[in-house]
Amino acid sequence: MEPRPLLLSPPLQQAQTMAHCPLSDLTPPYTTAASSVAYDPRSNLWLRINHHPPVEYVSDLRSSNSTLLYMLSISKFSFSFDPLRLTWHQADPPLVWRTDPLSLCWTAVISWSLAAPAISKMISVEIYDLETRKWDTCESMPAIFEHSAASMWLSIAANTKTLYAIEQASGITCYFDPISRSWLGPFDLRHDPNIYFSVIGISGDNLIMLGLLGNSENVKDIKIWELKGESLELFKEIGAMPKELVEKLKGEHASLSSIKVSLTGDVLYIYNPEEPEELVVCEINGRRRVSRWGSLKKSTVNDGGRVTERAVLTCADVSLGDLRKAMKSGKGSFNTVNNGIL
Numbered sequence: 001m002e003p004r005p006l007l008l009s010p011p012l013q014q015a016q017t018m019a020h021c022p023l024s025d026l027t028p029p030y031t032t033a034a035s036s037v038a039y040d041p042r043s044n045l046w047l048r049i050n051h052h053p054p055v056e057y058v059s060d061l062r063s064s065n066s067t068l069l070y071m072l073s074i075s076k077f078s079f080s081f082d083p084l085r086l087t088w089h090q091a092d093p094p095l096v097w098r099t100d101p102l103s104l105c106w107t108a109v110i111s112w113s114l115a116a117p118a119i120s121k122m123i124s125v126e127i128y129d130l131e132t133r134k135w136d137t138c139e140s141m142p143a144i145f146e147h148s149a150a151s152m153w154l155s156i157a158a159n160t161k162t163l164y165a166i167e168q169a170s171g172i173t174c175y176f177d178p179i180s181r182s183w184l185g186p187f188d189l190r191h192d193p194n195i196y197f198s199v200i201g202i203s204g205d206n207l208i209m210l211g212l213l214g215n216s217e218n219v220k221d222i223k224i225w226e227l228k229g230e231s232l233e234l235f236k237e238i239g240a241m242p243k244e245l246v247e248k249l250k251g252e253h254a255s256l257s258s259i260k261v262s263l264t265g266d267v268l269y270i271y272n273p274e275e276p277e278e279l280v281v282c283e284i285n286g287r288r289r290v291s292r293w294g295s296l297k298k299s300t301v302n303d304g305g306r307v308t309e310r311a312v313l314t315c316a317d318v319s320l321g322d323l324r325k326a327m328k329s330g331k332g333s334f335n336t337v338n339n340g341i342l
Contacts, residue, residue: 239290
């Protein structure tokens with residue numbers, strides 16, 4: 001079943017973090033992002049965001065580094081990054097074909113993939129300038145990522161100046177400067193030998209890392225660190241997930257081999273890709289510590305009798321002004337959801 005985007009959010013007062021998930025229809029004519037669901041953790045309300053008109057289907061809907069939604073085919077690249085994901089941009093695809101990964105950094109979309117082995121072992125990197133609307137080639141990705149240049153092995157995070165890529169299993173990390181269009185690294189972020197899996201994200205403008213400690217059959221801890229320094233050598237532990245929430249992430253499974261995280265601002269949504277209906281939520285306070293933990297069940301999406309089982313999760317800072325602008329433009333309308341059923 002085609003994924004639908006999901007939006008999770010803190011309170012809509014001033015600009016606040018929302019996680020966003022579009023919905024799609026697999027019956028002809030194919031469309032995607034016909035609507036989205038949104039969650040406000042402080043009011044504990046789910047919202048439905050209706051898209052007018054539905055977005056044209058290009059290919060499977062994907063998300064990247066918490067803020068970018070996109071569809072990519074051999075003939076078209078369609079993407080959205082505005083707060084409510086109501087505006088979609090159309091562009092030519094990258095010069096070198098890949099299905100993923102794509103990442104949004106500053107005013108550019110960055111794309112990379114391993115070229116055909118018979119041609120080269122270099123990892124092609126291209127950058128799409130949002131202002132000139134053109135693709136350009138960059139310095140190849142470091143060779144250490146030769147066998148892991150895809151989203152199933154990498155975790156990606158980007159702030160206004162830098163894009164970071166970490167190999168989830170090893171902790172090996174490099175970062176990309178979109179101005180000089182060059183890579184720095186590699187750096188080893190596995191500062192604790194007990195970490196067996198890690199993902200990264202951006203909180204505010206700071207890089208954070210979540211790590212699973214122990215092993216997949218016996219998870220001892222899930223911890224969060226803030227990383228600083230030119231070589232990302234300065235680690236500060238800012239939180240550890242309560243044991244009962246670790247158990248919720250496991251769901252019906254006895255093991256926990258990986259997690260995913262989506263965040264913008266200071267609110268994090270953490271989930272197990274094998275049990276994605278359970279979301280763990282935490283918030284980083286002004287003292288740069290995790291001050292609040294909670295969990296929620298993903299809202300069930302019911303579309304004409306069909307229940308959506310998959311969701312594509314992404315985040316954004318959304319304000320009341322963004323909602324007013326969306327309604328005024330006619331691109332979006334909103335209604336609350338009763339009992340989690342849309």
